[in-house]
Amino acid sequence: MSAPVRVGTDAPARGWGETNSWDQPSWTVAELERAKAGRTVSVVLPALNEEKTVGAVVDTIHPLLGGLVDELIVLDSGSTDATAERARAAGAQVLTREEAVPGIDPVPGKGEVLWRSLAATTGDLIVFVDSDLIKPDPAFVPKLLGPLLLGDGVHLVKGYYRRPLRVSGTEDANGGGRVTELVARPLLAALRPELTCVLQPLGGEYAGTRELLTAVPFAPSYGVEIGLLLDTYDRLGLGAIAQVNLGVRKHRNRPLADLGLMSRQIIGTMLRRCGIPDSGAPLTQFLVDG
Template identity: 40%
Template sequence: MGMKKNASWGPLVWRWLWAQLGKLLDKQAPQHPAPEHKVLPPASPLALDAKAYATVIIPALNEAKRIADVVAYALADPATAEVIVIDDSSIDATAQLARAAGARVILSSMLGKGASMQDGIEPARQDLLVYLDGDLAGLRPGIITDLCIPLLRGAADFVKARFGRGGGRVTELTAKPMLKIFFPELAHISQPLGGIIAARKKLLQTLPFEDGYGVDVGILIDAHLSGARIAEVDIGSLEHDSQPLHDLTVMANEVSRVIFNRARSAGRLHVEQVATMYEAQRQAASGIDYVLTRRKGRQRLLLLDMDGTVTPSRFAVELAKANGQSTALMQLLDTHDGDASTRSENIARLFQYLHKKKFEQVARAMEIRPGVIEFVNQMRRRGFMVGVVSDSYFVAADVLRRRIFADFAMAHSIVFENEVCTGQVRINPAFIHPTGSAGNPICKSNVLRRFLSDPSEPAVHLTWVVGDNTNDLALMRLADAAFAIEPKSPSLMNDPDITVIDSFGALLERLPNHILVAKAA
């Protein structure tokens, strides 16, 4: 019932929001007048130093189809001194092909385009940095030179590529209208979400990089707010792999969140009630319906517990330690009064008034077990969809799943208002048994049941689980293969269907060249 309520609420909020935006669009914004704008044509030959002067950075995830051609294209431009490919732990031959084509390949610090873009800045040897996407085709010669020339001339500090007649659906229906309202100085930018840009290294070092789809528009706005002069260069037309339809809603949500946050920071946002919508949209990524759309026909599933499995320690313990609440948390963990739900609510109240950034900082700093990244990568190469399933908070589980390059995270939601914790927890509906079973009413095993009952073809037929404690037991017993890493309970050690391991490295060594078929029902 909760899922249906949320599904019907979303469109109403969007209709209300766009109605408000439409009213604002009809108003003038004289306090932020748009400057005179000129699009620079392809550059004419200049008497420039013949020495190459640009580092080309290419964030890439599973771009084996085109990455070698993009690297070769970049190296053929006389402005290019080096090419760096930041690999998001690709499970295809992206890294090998990029290296063979002449690029320096660096593993990203965590999953996400923003992290990959930022990871390329410090190792760059040149002062001028140019970003390209790894799936481009149809590029005319000389684009890198053209993007750099406004920087070399001193005519701009930040350059965006302009291509084609217009942007995609999210660009035209979300980004541009919102920029027109909140940042009319940038409303003329043809491709605010485009990833082809050029700037000086010292400028990019001062800018924050968002994790998700909003990274490009965030950099654009931040560069503008820093006082950078922004120019566009027309690069003609190009071929670019389009985003799948089911990802467009998440992209639109991310882009709108970034623009709203920048507008608020700049003192331009006065519709504070919209802030409640941000959190609902962010939490949509933890919903089972969205996760199932990302299965993309994969028939194998690996579910990893978070606390004690992916990480040796528990997130709540580390957060309490960082917040000076360790003693209070230990008292709650040691007591056996009340049910698990009540204890979970009491723990969440310890973190009331804590900013969301503290949750994310702790999750980013937590130790992860050696070998887990390599194990996840190998399982994805074998056709597994990999998820982190946790009784903890989605805000942390999603950071951890990106750190190990997993496909999704499923966890409960700790509620934030204006990015400050309210101390309330919302149970993820995917953890609730579909028939209200008295045995496992709220349990990780119900997440696996949702995958197994997914009507999309082909069906999931092979499931693996790695856990460490009794709260993982029902999930492990439902899976085709279950592994306990440093188990905390004899019930896991004594279960004949659970294999005990001491590390992900040991499990990686046990992987067969082929994956066993699912056990008989």
């Protein structure tokens, strides 16, 4: 394995960074295939109106089918555009929320879709990849699987990356991940400082064992990623978590109003997971009209 990235300043974080964090992972697809040892891998792309990008994301993963990857599923959460058609054309199996778990009415939110994916897949290891990525690296899935297949005791692998921000035709190379830097990481520093070594706690590219994912609750909204991270830490400790550098992640940047609602959901999940009462009140936003 390649030399891990150094993260954190306290002794536990430094030790974790030396054993569970990879800046330049060197494992190959062939090496990972040999390490499967009978284990199966499912890749899940949650999707809602992502016709412009979902096909290209599937294209980067489809060549792994039949080898490293055993299932490639796009779980559509009610798209009204051509998301399903584009995903099928690229070679993915497409399921609706209702098909994944019949008989239970869908609840809006990303977390509920990811929860349903557990019933729709059979893999011992499950990789989640967002479907709004722009020019994703085909190495995303192999990189995320490395610590699970080659290591021991790891149950959750988070991707980290540089996140550009595109605004009005210009790009800030390091300006993305606004909710991560302004909400999630400061709150982790206050409530779970041991997890500040996880560089992208909200990232949508991560992998986990079915053993873990079927044992923890899924927050129904954008709190799903931070909820899974906190639950994994509380149940299994920092050693069960790893992170891998995925390079650069580009996606559709959302307007500030959307990020406010997302932040409210994330804060609510963090408070509840940390045993702090949350009012449950919705966010009131004051938007400029005209």
